[in-house]
Amino acid sequence: MSFHSIETEQAQLGSILKEPDLIYESILSPEHFFDAAHELIYETMITMRESDQRIDPVSLVAKLGERVSDMGGVQYLIKLSDAVPSVQGFNRYERIIKDKYLLRTGAKSMKEIYGDIPDDPKELAAELMSLAENIGDQVHTGGGFNHIGDGLMQHFELLENKKYNGISAGVSTIGKALDKITGRWQKQTLNIIAARPSVGKTAFMLQNAVINGKDGMAVAIFSLEQPEMQLYDRIISAECSIDGELIRTGKLTDDDWTKYTMGMANLAELKIYIDDKPGQSVQEIRAAVRKLKKKHTDLIVFIDYLQLIQGGKRFGSRTEEVGYISNSLKQMARENDCPVIALAQLSRSVEQRQDKRPMMSDLRESGNIEQDADTITFLYRDDYYNQETEKKNIIECIVAKNRNGAVGTAEMVNMRNFGRFVELERVYA
Template identity: 65%
Template sequence: MSYYSLEAEQAALGSIILQPDLIYESILTAEEFYHGPHQTIFESMEFIREREKKIDLVSLTMSIGEKIQDVGGVDYLSRLSQSVPTVANFLEHEKIIKEKYLLRTGFNSMKAIFNDGADDPNTLAAELMGIAEFIEDHNRGTDYFKHIKDGVMQHFDVINDKKYNGKPNGASTAGKDLDDITGKWKPQTLNIIAARPSVGKTAFLLNNAVRNGKEGLTVAIFSLEMPDLQLYDRMISAECNIDGSRIESGQLRDEEWETYTIGLSELAKLDIYIDDRPGLSIQEIRAAVRKLKKKCPDLIVYIDYLQLIKGGKKFSNRNRNDEVGYISSSLKQMARENDCPVVALAQLSRSVEQRQDKRPMMSDLRESGNIEQDADTITFLYRDDYYNAETEKKNIIEFIVSKNRNGRTGTAEMVNLKNYGKFADYERYQG
C-alpha cells in the first residue's frame, strides 16, 4: 500500500496554476504533500495568496527564487499546468493527498510509539487514542455550515427542555451567588478555579461534585495530587458535618456513628467516578472521559489539578509553558467533543505574595500557557485571613470571577467551614 500519490499532488498543484482562485478554496497545507519540491511549490502559492497576488508561472518562479532548480525548474512548473486536462477533479485530488498524509502520519506515530516503548497498556492505549483523535480531527469534510433553520429548531428543543421538562441550565456550583455570576457551568465549557495552596480549591471541588451528583449528573474526578481515600474523608466530613480530623483518625464519637453511616449510604447513591492515578497524560484523560461519556451522557469532569497533567512524550524536551498551553487547549477540545463542562483547578505563581494586595489576577496563573485564552470562566479564590490575622473576614472566601466568556464578572463570598471542608453562602449562613 502506498502512503503517497505523486499524481494527485501534481494534479492539485497544476489545477491551482490553471485556476488560481482554487488556492482560496483549498484545505491543504504544505506539510500534507509528500514530495519535497511539491511542499516548496505549495508554500510559495500560500505566500502569493497571503499577499493577494495572482498565481501564475511568473509569480511562482519569483516567489520560489533560488530554490527554483530544486523543484525542477520552470519547465516542471509548466508541465504541472499542462498535465491537468480539467480542474473539475480538484476536490478529489485534495482528498487523496489529505488521506495519504493522515495514513503516513498515523503509521509514523505508531512506529515511534513502538520504537520508544510504552510503560504499560494504559499508556499505550492513550497514545493510540491520541493518534486516532488526530486523524479524526483532520479527516472531516469541507462542508461545515449549518443552515439557520436547523440551528433555530435545535435551539427550540433546548429551551423547551429547560422550560417544560425541568432540564437544568448547566451544572451548579456550591454557591447561589456564584451561580448568579457565572450562570452555572455549561456544557462544552472549560472552567478554571485557581488559588494559592491551602486556600480551599480541592474542598470546593468536592462540594461541587457532591452537589452535581445530587442533581443527577455523572461526575468524573481526576485527582492527580491526592489518593481517593483522602477525597472520601473530605466528602464524608462535609456531608455528615463531622470534624475532618476525627474522620481521618477514625475516632468518631458514639453519637456520630449513625450520622456517618447515613452519610455513607447517601454518598454511595451518587454517580461519582474517581481516577486517582498520579502523572496522568492529557491523552489518558481524554480517553477515559470519552469512554465514560458513552455510557453516561449527562457528565461533568473535574481535574485536580491542571499543572500536574502531562502533555505526552513529545513535550519531554520542550518548554513547560508550551506544554501547559497544549493541555489547556486539549481540555477545551475535550469539553466540546463530549458536550460537557470541564472544571480544572490551577495553581497560582508566587508572584501574588509579592504584592501588597494579594488578590489574584490573570498574570498569576502559573505556567499559564494559553489558559486565559482557552478558559470560558476563570475564578480565583482569595482568603483574607490567609494573609491578615486581624481581618474581620474570618473564614470568608472571595470567589473572584475574572473572566466569563458568556456573562458578567464579579465577586461572590462564601463561608468556609474549615473543620468540615464545607462551603456555605455568606448571606444564608449569616441569617
C-alpha cells in the same frame, strides 16, 4: 496498506484542469501529494489561483516554464485532463489524498519515535497518544457551516426553557450566588478555580462534584495530588456532617455511624468516577475522558490540579508546557461537549502584597491559563492571613474573568470541620 494513490492524485489534478473553478473549493496543500511532479503542478495551480489567473494546460505550461519537463511535459498535462473519470468525485479524491498523507505522516512520526525512544515509557506513551490525537483532529469530519435557521431554532428552545421552566443552561456551581455571577458552567468551557494551598480548592471541587452527581450528571475526578481514600474521607465528612477529624481517627459515635451508613448508600448511587493516578499526562486524561463520554452524555470533568499534569513530551520551559496543557484542556472541553473545571495553584506573589486577594496577574507565570480559561474564580479566606479579621470562616469566591458574563464576588460560610461551604446571601458586583 498503501500510503499513496497516484491515480487519485491524477484524478484530482485532472478535475481542476477540466473545471478550473474547482481550485477555489480545494482543501489540500502541495505537501499532501506523494508524487513530486503532482506536488509541483498543484503548487503552481495555487500560485495562479492567488493571482486570479485562469488555470488551463496552456497557462499552466507557461507558468511552469522550464520546470514543465520535470513533471512529464505538456503531454502529461493533457493526459491528466483526459484521464479523469468524473469531476463529480472531486471531494472524494481530495479526502483520499489527505488520508494517504496522514498515513505517511503517522508512519514517519512513528519511525522517528522508535528511532529515538524516550527513556521514560510514560513519555513514549504520551508521544503516541499525542500523535493519535493530532491525526484524529485532522481527519475529523464534523463541524462545517451550520445554517442560521437551525442555530436560531436551538437558541429558541434554550430560551423558551429558561422562560417557562426556570431552567438555566449550564451546570450548577457550588452555590446560587456564584451561579448568579457566572451564569453557571457551560458546556465546552474551561473553568479555573485558583487559590493558595490549604484555602479550600479541593473541598470546593468535591462538594461541587456531589452536587452535579445529584443532578444526574456523570462526574469525572482526576486527583493528581491526593489518593482516592483521602477524597472519600472528605466527601463523607461534608455529605454526612461528620467532623473530619473523627473520620480520620475512626472515633465515630453510634449517631455518626448511622449518618455514615445512610450517606454511603446515597453517595454510592451517584455516577462519580475518580482516577487518583499521580503524574498523568494531558494525553492520558483526554483519552480517559473520551472513553467516559462514550458511556455518559452529560459529563463534567474536575482536575486537581492543573500544574501537576504532565505535558507528555519535551518543552523549552515549564511555562510553555503549562500553556500547552491549558490549551489541551480547552480542546478536551470542546471535543467532549462538557465543562472542564481545573484547580490551579497561585504563585507566591500573593504573599508579598498588603491586600492578599488574588489577581489575574498571579496566574500569568503559568503559561496561557488566563487566555484559555472561560472563567477564572479565585478562592480567598481573610482568616487565612489575618486571625483578627471580622470575616472568620468566610470564603470569598472572586470571579475575576467571565468570558460570557459578569465578574464579581460571592461569599460563602466555610465549615472547615466538615469541609463544606454554605450559602451566604451577599453578592458584590
